[in-house]
Amino acid sequence: MKKHALALAVIGACGLVPQAFAHELAFSKKDNIKVEVPGDATSWCKPQVDLTITRPAWDNQELLSGLLTKLPFVFAKDCSTAKVSWKAVDAKGNLYASGSGNASNLGLVTLAAAPAAVSPAPVAAPAPVPAPVQPEAPVAAAAASAPAAEPAPAVVEAAPAKAEATPAPAPAPAVAAEPAPAPAAEAPAPAPVVPPVPAPATAVAVAPTSDFGRSVVLENRNLMQVTDGAGCKWVLSKSIIGDGDTLSFGTTPAMPCPASGFGEGSFEKISWKAVGTYRGDNWNRVYAHPSGLIFIKNLEPAVKNKAVSYLTAQADQAAFLVGEIPGRQMKVYLTFSRSSYGVLRPFGSDPYYVVVTPDESFALDAAKYKEAALEIFDLIKTTSPTTTDVATLFIVKDLSAISNNIWGNDAQKITRNRIGINRQGLFFDVREGTNWAVQREQRRVREERQRQQELARVHTRVLERYQQLQDGMSDFKGRETEALAQMAGIKVRFASPLEQQNPATSASVTPMMVHVTGTQGDFYTIDFPSKGRLVADEEYSEGWYVTQVANATPYYPLDDGRAVPTYRAYSVGEPEACKQDHCADRVSFGAVLAKEFPNAGIDFSWTPEVSQKYVNDWNSASAMVQ
Known part of the structure; x- marks a missing residue:
């Protein structure tokens, strides 16, 4: 047998008299x-x-x-x-x-x-x-x-x-x-x-509430209170009787009602019958829990001195909080189930283990998953030593997930597996069961990979388009900024004189690059894109601007018989002048490419290296997968 080396920050030290052999x-x-x-x-x-x-x-x-x-x-x-x-x-x-x-x-x-x-x-x-x-x-x-x-x-x-x-x-x-x-x-x-x-605060037992969860049970719409001949209250399924029916109810042995007013304790038999109908039943060897729920006698040690923490809407599953693991933000429950078909009978099946935690990261690593499962089971053994057989271990983000623990609402589920003690000892296999956390992570990685592939494809086109723009700049030598502005959707030329006289053109607003040189009466004079006038309610100092304008030429009188290009400027707030001539600080290849590739995540500061990184990252990821 080989020696086991535990590579953990956890193994004690030797200081006794050395043991022989x-x-x-x-x-x-x-x-x-x-x-x-x-x-x-x-x-x-x-x-x-x-x-x-x-x-x-x-x-x-x-x-x-x-x-x-x-x-x-x-x-x-x-x-x-x-x-x-x-x-x-x-x-x-x-x-x-x-x-x-x-x-x-x-x-x-x-x-x-x-x-x-x-x-x-x-x-x-x-x-x-x-x-x-x-x-x-x-x-x-x-x-x-x-x-x-x-x-x-x-x-x-x-x-x-x-x-x-x-x-x-x-x-x-x-x-x-x-x-x-x-x-x-x-x-x-x-x-x-x-x-x-x-040290049990790694796993802390929880004291039951004073009413043992009776308030939780009485809130359920599928249950009702009935009172027997001795004035003792019981909680039964509403489906037992219909409107106008009379219920006959009795227990063997008959016992005095406790201070809570609700039937409680072990009974050889509980009998009920809807008088005048065929509906009725005898429940033998049962235990009435202080909450009002009824269990078979064998489950009494498991639920005694524990409080109901949660009851599903169908009243077919009841969860008892037995303890917490604060370090893992986990709450551990014993959960009992019964058939919801017809009349709700006493809970009769062995419990399974439910754990609620907001953190599913432990489930992504097999070793951490097993470590957490063993901590959970240690708590169960300590707080409920009669329920240590192999049973389902269901870890969720919210208790509501147990209402449909087989189908649906997978977003609230983390893992489902089996754990417990059998003839061979402790049984738990991380390879078995269902791990929704891993499935979600695999889906996320798959979607991220698809997104990475799509971005690489788009940015390959971006780089190709950038090269085309670079090649085309030879036709705009000395006017590269104006060319980029035009490609970015900023007007750098006036419309034709005939079009300027068309009143319909005043209905649309477009961005235009203008150079304000001074004032003349009620107008601001401009010499770019060409000589003209600017009408504005805001104040423009001399300088270069990119502003929203609309054609106003048809609405102003001629000057010496000639129409002067006139545009009305619209600005939100105080106009801000460009910092460089021809507004070179407002236009770039990034601005042009962002307009052509709106989903590529490109902004004004884009450089070819940005797109090349997307392509390189995808190539590296593809090589690793292969």
């Missing part, structure tokens, strides 16, 4: 962490495996927590059914943390009680008499600090166990710790211990 199961050179088991490479796998995780010094609990999520991959391959106990120690053999579990879940991290106090023990030994008196204060302090860090009861319960395991050393160090300033500095050490206590 210890086999190095895993080693991380990066983090200087070693994992050892008794035995050799061929005999270490036993029904009970004891791990020793060693590191010169434990200064970061995240390394240990991360390691515990990775070691199941090693056990899954070589020893998938073993029960596992483990301890993490430093180079001197001091216990840092311990725990127990199985090959698929190594359990919670239980930090050793006041590990820093072990070293002063020799100093305290000379004073055995005061030792019994002084320890009581630390013990009380320890007891006081434990409830303060009680977000995770499992860890709090385990902590006293560790304290009992080393009762003698614990008091003695406390005596030495009082006078010494160094231990005072180490007082913050328990503080870092508290944040990791939410």
